[in-house]
Amino acid sequence: MREPVDLRRQRILAVVQSRGATRVSDLAAELAVSVVTLRRDVEELAREGKLRRGHGVARPVLPDTEQTAAPAAPPQADGGPVALVVPERHAYLYETLHGARTAFEEAGVRIALHIAPNAPGAEQPIVERALAEGARGLLIAPRWRSRAVEEADYAWLARLDVPAVVMERRPRRGSALHALDTVCTDHWYGIHLAVEHLTGLGHRRIVLAARDDSPTARALRSAFAGIAADHPDVDKWAIALSSPGAAPDPGSGTAEKAVEIPALLAELGATAAVLHGDVDALMLVQSLRDSGVRVPEDCSVIAYDDVVAALGSTPLTAVSPPKADVGRAAAELLLRRLGDPVPGRSGGPVRRMELLPTLEVRGSTQAPAVMSSTAPSA
Template sequence: MRESAAERHDRLLELVRGRGSARVSELAAQLGVSPVTVRRDVEFLANEGRLDRVHGSVSWPGGGEGVGQATQAQAPGQGSRELVIGMLAPNATYYFAEVIRGAHEAAAAAGARLILRISDYRPQEDAGRAAGLLAAGAEGLLIAPGWKEPDDPVEHGAWIAGLPVPTVLLERRGVPGRELDDLDRVCSDHSHGVLLAVRHLLGLGHTTPLLVARADSPTAIAVRAGYRYALDALGLKSPLPVIGSVSAEADPGGFEQAVQALRTAVLAGQATAALVHNDVDAIRIVQRLAELGVRVPEDLALVAYDDEVAALADIPLTAVAPPKHEVGRYAAELLIERLRAASAGGSGGTEVAPRRHVDLLPRLRVRASCGAPSDTLRSAMSVQP
């Protein structure tokens, strides 16, 4: 049976992970394919943030030290055995690149080995990917399922509760009252992030901001829920329903419809401010609104959600920044704590510490798009005589 590209990618990653770095010619020989094929694979994986390329060689992200490479440093009193933890993430780019980096750094600091698998937002394949991590030696798992739809936690999540090793959910929440709600988890508090944005815009004198958001990821769904929470907490009502956004690449017509709905609200005086999820959509919306004669921030104050590329826009975007790096770090530290406690307790009946639901608070980074002085300018102004 012919090997798929995904299977070849997994083999290539395993080779680089084990060595820390390798030359393209060496990888081609090991994989039994041409150097051209390996270069193409390396380019693909590097673009996803899963490998680094340096002068004909490839290395694991993080300065050549493989996530899966044995780390010599050990935590005090832990002996020489290397702890192995597995991580399942929906992708290795954009939002989750920083989550992975945080987990990697925490694992390395603890003398543990982190191995990674990517689900590409195919929740039906999550269980198989997790099984692969266990087969590769993972003693505990960090799980960010590839859920996209509201029903996915129920339809594609029950298997997680049955895993035979300590497990921590990250940036995902189970359905209250069901099995996954009993697991350890570390998440960004997106409701608090939305509340920060709404309060900031109200404080600048704007009417209740509109929400422009997708509905195709757990973060998008959480932002929508957070918007309802923020309005209720502040005793507000939205002047219009949430404007549903979509990817401009996947659905140009749907994206244009969202932009036109926002433009109409601005011209009709129904909105002077908006919160947009996510950064990429916000940048495109600002560009399209300018073509339609609506200026940011003069006609519309705008706050983006995610803060991945918001600062790079022509008009730097004020943005809510979830603590992605810290989510990865806290989750890895919690999992390692669980594993070491279990190892120390052995069969002696040591009481297990209570499960934890850790919510980390996003920050609001103020830039030009909301019409207020940026954080940098505010800092400069605060030290003026």
Template sequence: MRPHVDQRQARVLSLVRARGSARVADLARELGISPVTLRRDVEAMAARGEIRRMHGVISRLEPDPAGAEHGGAGSGTGTGSGSGTGRGGGLVIGMVVPTAEYYYADVVRGAREVVEARGARLAVGLTRYLAGEDRTQADRLLSTGADGLLLTPNWEAGAPGPGEGAWTAELPVPTVLVERWAPPGHPAAALDRVASDHADGAARAVAHLAERGHKRIALACRETPTAGRLRTGFAAAVATLGLEPAPAWPAAGTWPAAGAGTAAGAAAPAEAEAFARTLDYLCAAVAEGGVTAALIHSDTDAIMLIPRLQARGVRVPEDLAVITYDDEVAELADVPLSAVAPAKREVGARAAGMLLDRLEDRGTGREGPRQHLDLLPRLTVRP
């Protein structure tokens, strides 16, 4: 009979405290339980502040000088508890992100793991993409004692628009931009930053489809902070590989009215209308434009589009091969989809490490140059 969950977790805690650290895979074998079960236990124990986890390894929390053990971070929408005695001991890292769900859930996890491992504490502020909320959350975190900020501003194009974003370079603490960038000459361009190279990710998808024999490939993506970089990489790869351009995305005002052969009614909200227009574009691109493959951002859009495409006579993958971008749920489609996955967790981890290094170097006279780090996404090909 399997031991009760409390007994099992108590055994894990005892072993980790005795050894200092242990690999999750090794412990699972030793205890005779599946890695999935142990990872679930580890998540629960870390959330309660009993252990520290990072990259497949769990370790005990060292006691502070008063003998009290420090807790781990709370949920992605809250703050960590306590601070440890590691290199970042006593530091509070503020993190401002649009949401702690979907894409940014992994970004926050990556940052939290590094912050905890180095004995600091993470506090998270959410903006929900509301105008001005990024600055409000940054100010709030600073007022509660944040020593540095990991910042994802609400820039619609992923970079600041005209007259936007200069405040990020005027913050009184070291700041690292996360999944955002600023053009040369903009004040925020002088900040450290870590981001996914979405242009490279789009290019990888195009190259893979071209290797499979596709000559005309379409890009379908709604307007998000990722879209501009996807279009840049997509267009560059099409030109470099000598592919035939797909039909142009219709300019604003040239779409048929919603409801005219679309899935949305005349009074449909903007989200449904944008989805219907994407469906119309892909159908026309296949039927009239000779398109045989598409890169679709995001996974959820692709999963919703595919049955609608098939209902309109476009077979997937026979008539249209599909690669999705994000790889959050692509493998959960009826037929698992190949997808490009930005290194979300690593983006958060690298950004947190960069900020902690900057904080530790401050005032020592050995502060290094600013860094702009782009992490390349990975393409996962599924049958």
């Protein structure tokens, strides 16, 4: 017969009062109930003021004098790990991961890395398992290949009962995740830097060849369309898929079709291209060379990501998001949440942080050939 709720909660109180801070996962195993059920019991007991709910632990209520004197404690190294969830084979986000790891290691907080396979809904069971194993916080960068997959994740992420920070993702405004902590790059500013650099050199016709299978890719496309359409020095512009596999569902009949970028450049009379990401940009340079188009003499190229852009035979000018800094800022924000034992108040108000990228100018951009041959000498 199932144990009555009131009796189970009395047993929880007895254990916590006798042992002090106790892991929720240990309590669940001892009482033979699920971690989810045990968390609900702890939340209700904390609401009634009978115990204190930490992150992954239940603590006894302290005497008033001790409560007043005790400052907010920093997260303890033995309080359970922080779960980090990132997509598989994603070099960009692995760099953000390194920044996060440094901050956690400096704080003495253990991390548990989880790699999500490239499949819709892959993150939810991974997160649920990590929480069941005692994770007290979550740092996550969901893949979100399509908007439908993204919005399907909003509900369960919003229900998490541990502090969470979403990294390099910007949930839709007004959604269930609008009030979740986020740290990401200002990709509008990154495209702005690229367009200003190219128009400053004299380029008037520009192509963006971008992926369409991530929130970053969709942000870049939207930013470029708005900036290019309003820019007084851009005469013509176009957006294309950077490769056939760069869409959420390449086999769909409604998916955007990939085009040959060299042919599109020739058709538009474009003298410059911005490519997301680095590998596609390096492959474009190679394709242009095979077509007899020289970079940068005949066509300037800017890569977006700057993971391997500098390693090409022609080092590529690149927009460089502050990848490691994004990870570190996200980790520091999560540590603030973990450092205050008062549920719902820890770390202050919700934060939506944006960090600005930089432009690394290398050998793949210069003034267009017509301009450079006619420009007066200084």
